[in-house]
Amino acid sequence: xxxxxxxxxxxxxxxxxxxxxxxxxxxxxxxxxxxxxxxxxxxxxxxxxxxxxxxxxxxxxxxxxxxxxxxxxxxxxxxxxxxxxxxxxxxxxxxxxxxxxxxxxxxxxxxxxxxxxxxxxxxxxxxxxxxxxxxxxxxxxxxxxxxxxxxxxxxxxxxxxxxxxxxxxxxxxxxxxxxxxxxxxxxxxxxxxxxxxxxxxxxxxxxxxxxxxxxxxxxxxxxxxxxxxxxxxxxxxxxxxxxxxxxxxxxxxxxxxxxxxxxxxxxxxxxxxxxxxxxxxxxxxxxxxxxxxxx
Numbered sequence: 001x002x003x004x005x006x007x008x009x010x011x012x013x014x015x016x017x018x019x020x021x022x023x024x025x026x027x028x029x030x031x032x033x034x035x036x037x038x039x040x041x042x043x044x045x046x047x048x049x050x051x052x053x054x055x056x057x058x059x060x061x062x063x064x065x066x067x068x069x070x071x072x073x074x075x076x077x078x079x080x081x082x083x084x085x086x087x088x089x090x091x092x093x094x095x096x097x098x099x100x101x102x103x104x105x106x107x108x109x110x111x112x113x114x115x116x117x118x119x120x121x122x123x124x125x126x127x128x129x130x131x132x133x134x135x136x137x138x139x140x141x142x143x144x145x146x147x148x149x150x151x152x153x154x155x156x157x158x159x160x161x162x163x164x165x166x167x168x169x170x171x172x173x174x175x176x177x178x179x180x181x182x183x184x185x186x187x188x189x190x191x192x193x194x195x196x197x198x199x200x201x202x203x204x205x206x207x208x209x210x211x212x213x214x215x216x217x218x219x220x221x222x223x224x225x226x227x228x229x230x231x232x233x234x235x236x237x238x239x240x241x242x243x244x245x246x247x248x249x250x251x252x253x254x255x256x257x258x259x260x261x262x263x264x265x266x267x268x269x270x271x272x273x274x275x276x277x278x279x280x281x282x283x284x285x286x287x288x289x290x291x292x293x294x295x
Contacts, residue, residue, distance in 0.1 A: 006073065007073055007113045007114050007115070009068055009069070009076070013110055014065065014068075016103060016106055016107060016110065017068070017080075017107075018061075019100065019103050020084070020087070020103065020104070020107045021061075021064070021083055021087070023060075023061040023064065023065075024061075025059075025061070026057070026059025026060060026061040026062060027059070027060055027061055028060040028061055028064055028083075029083070029086065029087055029090070030090065031060060033060065036048065036060050037049055039082075039086070040079075043082050044078060044079060044082055046067070046075075046079070048063055048064070048067060049063070052066075052070065053066040053067050053070070054066070064079075067079070073114045073115055074115065076114055077111065077114045077115060077116045080107075080110075080111060080114070081111065081116065084107070084119070104119065107119070132172070132269030132270075132271050132272050133267050133268065133269050133272075134171070134172075134263075134264065134267040134268065134269055134270075135171075135267075136267060138171050139264045139265075139267045142164070142167070142168060142171070142264050143261070143264040143265065145164055145167075146164060146257075146260060146261065146264065149161055149164065149204065149235075154204075154205075157204050158202075158203075158204060161202050161203075161204045161235065162189060162200075162202050165189065165200065165202055165233060166189055168270055169189075169191045169270065171270075172269060172270040172271055173271075174191040174192055174193060174270075174271070189202070193271060193274055193275070193278075194275070196229055197229070198229045198230060198231050199217075199220065199221055199229070199230045199231070200230075200231050200233070201213075201217040201220075201230065201231070201232045201233070202233045203232075203233070203234045203235070203236075204234075204235040204236070205234070205235075205236055206236065207236060208234065208236050208237045208238050208239045208242070209232070209234040209236070209237070209238045209239070209242060210238075210239050210241070210242040211239075211241070211242040211243075211245035211246045212242075213232075213234075213242075214232065214238070214242060214243075214246040214252065214254075214287070215246060217230055217232055217252060218230065218246075218250050218251070218252050221251050221252060222251070229251045229252070229253070229278075230251055230252040230253070231252070231253055231254075231255065231274070232252055232253070232254045232255070232287075233254075233255045233256075233260070234254070234255075234256055234257075235256065235257035235260070236256070236257065237256040237257065237258070238254055238256065238288055243286075243287065243288055246287065248284075248285030248286060248287075250287055252287050253274070253277045253278055253281050253287055253288070254277075254287050254288035255273075255277070255288075255291075256288075256290075258290065258291075258292075259273070259290065259291040262291045262292055262295075263291060266295070268291075268295070273291055273294075276291075276294040276295075277289065277291075277294065280294060
């Protein structure tokens with residue numbers, strides 16, 4: 001989706017891939033053994049002839065099935081997207097129509113479950129307007145939780161802050177996900193708004209966040225799918241010098257502790273807050289504008 005998923009391929013997924021990739025009889029599309037190896041080497045930098053992918057057989061189909069069973073979702077997604085592009089180009093040149101469009105739709109859904117984009121992105125209409133408000137009891141509970149965090153020790157407080165934000169996203173009806181680790185880096189969570197996937201960075205430190213932290217998070221966002229955005233929530237805010245050095249026009253928007261308190265006190269829905277911040281960032285290029293200046 002959106003972010004790299006932990007989704008594991010199921011039996012029905014392999015049945016679907018048998019159709020999409022024409023894997024009957026051990027084949028894969030129209031590849032010969034030579035062009036199959038060359039495709040994986042040249043396009044994907046993968047040695048599909050490696051012995052570890054021959055554990056269930058040496059045919060092209062069985063080697064691919066073995067690779068898909070052994071690999072991480074990100075690598076699976078990369079291979080499936082490349083094979084789909086190859087299939088689409090070949091069929092277009094041959095003037096072939098899709099016999100089972102419903103199965104292509106299922107394949108598109110599978111790519112999304114693996115953390116990728118659908119084959120045909122949903123058409124975007126005008127930017128959706130959010131005017132949601134927070135339930136009074138929910139707002140009071142969240143505000144009390146936010147105030148209690150201030151009395152905690154730094155280490156447990158960091159995890160508790162992430163949990164607080166996940167609860168906020170869940171109450172706001174967003175598809176949130178707790179923190180997860182990619183190779184060499186930690187992502188504090190993710191959620192969706194208006195079909196866009198946001199990665200989360202959450203910090204509760206004594207000092208405001210500087211340019212180095214902002215650049216580091218922006219690099220994480222850019223390293224993921226091109227359509228990802230980022231939300232950086234720093235309870236202690238951001239230094240003016242850091243924001244200026246970070247620059248404009250990034251895919252990251254920022255919130256601080258005052259924004260969170262203001263939102264909960266005024267019972268403004270989180271979707272409402274974020275949509276206002278995203279719109280102002282698009283208009284001005286500034287990643288951080290205080291909520292009080294947007295209401």
